[in-house]
Amino acid sequence: MAVSLHDLITSELRHFFPGPYLLALLFIIFFINRLLTPPAELRHLPCVPVIPLLWSFISGETENSRIKRLLLPFMQDEGEGAVLVYALGRWMVHILDPKIFKEVSDDLNQWPKEAPPTEMLFFRFIGKTNVVLSNGKTWQKHSKIIQSAFIRNLPIDGFSDLAEKLFKKMGEGGLIKWDDWTMRFTLDAIGTTILGYDFEALEDDNSSFLKQYVGVMEAMASPLYLIFPRLETLLPRHKVIKEVDSLIERFQDVLDYKRNNRGNDMLTYMLEQPGMTQEEYRDNMVTFFVAGHDTAAGAMASLVYYLARYPEYQERARKEVIKALGNDQPNTKNLNQIPFVHACIKEALRVNTPVTNPAPRISVSGGTVQGSNGKEYYIPPNTSIILSITSVHCNENYWTDAGTFYPDRFLGTSASDQARIDTLSWIPFSRGPRQCPARHFAMYELKTVAALMLKSWEWSLPIGSPHAKGIKNGLSPFGLSSPKNLFINFQKL
Template sequence: MSHFCPEYPRPRSRRAANWLMFFSARRSWLDTLYERSYRMQMGEVHLPGLDLYMVNEPGLVKRVMTEEAQAFPKSPLLGNALRPLLGDSIFTTNGDQWRRQREMMDPAFEQARLGVAFPVMREATNAMLERLARVADGTEHDIEVEMTHVTADIIFRTIFSVPLEGADAHRVFDAFARFQALAPRLLLPSIYGVRWLVWPWDVWRSRRAAREIRGLLEQLIRPRFDAHRQGRPGSEVDILASFLEAREASTGEPFGFEELVDQVAMLFLAGHETSASALTWAAYLLARSPGIQERMHDEVRSALGERQAESGDMKRLTLTWNVFRETLRLFPPVGFMARQSAKTCPMRDKTVPAGASVVIAPWLIHRHRDLWQDPDAFDPDRYDDDQSRESLKQAYLPFGMGPRVCMGAAFALQEAALILSSLVRHYRLSVVPGHVPQPVGRLTIRSANGVRLRLERRSPA
């Protein structure tokens, strides 16, 4: 059986000159890749502002991310670019500060465990279906906008116990789209040693977008923070309530207001942006694969019949899980993860100097020609054979690995299974003739021109 290969930026035949890489990366870092990037075990690039080592070999990836994680802390490059939005959150910090925050957040994140969070997910998914019901049947719809809305609504309800609707929703979407588009323009000049190319206007626009998002969060956090400090905790049972109760083990100190906003901003943005990216691509892949889509619809109807989904139903949706698993392989939301070598160390036949950036790129590892069979093809059934199971063990890390593995991975997988199963249960997805999404790598893997699909309502069984 043949499987289609979704579009992605075709790699150059050979590595481009640094100046050309710089201008390509301003649009998308995917445009800088060349054919050998998808076959090499380890590569190196020396730029005016940075020594960069790309690691694809599974053993080296495990060494950097897990076995010697303390020797490879998170690179400050991306953290500096995100700090106006995420502050000193667990996404941007290292060392003792990161460990303290993670220890405080792990028990607080218990509120997002699946049994508690699933009813919230279902409420937001039903709200999505109500919005889609207002769209004329069979018309074009930008599914990226809808996936961003529903995932933001889910994490918003989980953190604050209130839905994200109307003007607030569009304000957040617009602000983050601007922030994400500007990030490469602010990050790349320091990497290429041309900081003078950073326009003050772009810096101002980026900080303004960050302030808009943080301002919305602060409006919701401040009243509850003040009430809690005054001994008047609210009745809400949500993540914010858990964060307000969190204490550092050694001192008993809680999160301060700014630090609390930092952690909530990180959780809100990470909790919806990555899921929205993956779900958008999953919907597109299903639209391009009508046979798989119909099998998935039959699976959902068989498991659920006419009733509402329950948390325990999700594990029965094997094909649905595999569709999303394959989507995460082809379009990992976080396409690269940057670490910094704390000291000079040997790696394969190279010597990585202290301070150099070591990049682990799920985008490359998930499509590596030596690690996957038919690596560019969309094939959810591949996970039923032994070869792909071995590839999953060695070369699959959409949520990272090691101490900094994503704490919301189980949450994201459950959320995706519910949203995709609900979408396919009620709608038949098809592509818009002539519209081809253009994947771009910025903070996450998105489409430069949106993802427009036709949604046709299915008749009741």
């Protein structure tokens, strides 16, 4: 009588494991096998090996180094424009190729934003009725109101006032934990210019708002709960939930305050235009806060880091600023006369991009996308899609010496890069209709601070800095990425 392989293995295993243990072992094998194997409809796509991925999550590797180490070789070495990745408890297709990135970004009907996993606390925090996550008519309504509020508001004087506050706090300089101060600066920038409310993060060393916000973001980013979001319902973290809800209440208080204290800020402009519900206003406020605070803080920290690491660029940028601004305060005219500083900002946004990827998209009816080299990928219906900004920014095929901070590539001095830069591959604000509506706001915020800093301070990396050989980002989830524990030595000029 023929004996099947399955019978053979189970009878062999029975020698070693008695009944219940065997059942448990088979269950574990089945579970691991399911975990490691993509669903049938996605198996035609190239797949990033799961074990190194899981290890990367568990060991707390940052998202951008995981992307560079495990995903990017698929595009650089094998010419693959899309890969399958196991993340957050499910399989997702990561888009590495800028041509496919464009195709997916541009078509909102075929590739809309995906509904977020309801159990994740991050989405309890930012809500579901905001501009980043909504689709269709709701998104159009939010986007229109927000775009018109941004057009009315380019608060260069507000940024300058905050920079002066920051400089006062920096006193005579010395060793300063720069990532903390960029967080405080951008928090107050969002507070005063967008929400019309001063959180006093720069003034108050013990800002309770900042502490609560940082605590909540860190708790929501627990790797275990990120890999297995279902744990939020199986093992609910009551204390964290309470903190999240209390932070949401604080935003609601700001909204209530703003209704009776209108000013020259975006929230006032938004409130002037009817069409949003209470919940939508509040969710958008929280979203602005997260979208505009951590992103700009990361960019500001990276820029100062690279200018510390390359003093020759810092000096060149300073000379340019002194020539363009003289004794004047920054304004739209003189800030447009500092092309090298602008190039340094663009390069910092490229080489250490603050948003590794936008919120996931979903394929509605399935479709085939084509990479730059003509390779085609069929993406079945209901597949989650991640547009990988980091992969595009770090690809050696598009950027010569991609890992090096080299601002001149944006000034047309490097012919090989220049051809590609303005077309597809510089996308820190994403691209298409869902790109960042605050990109001009953010670029002016960065230019104002950079110009004022270059006029008032000189800075360097301290001896023995852990960032001496390369910038080290903190573990920060939800597609955000910024330097952590970045100490910089400042001297007053």
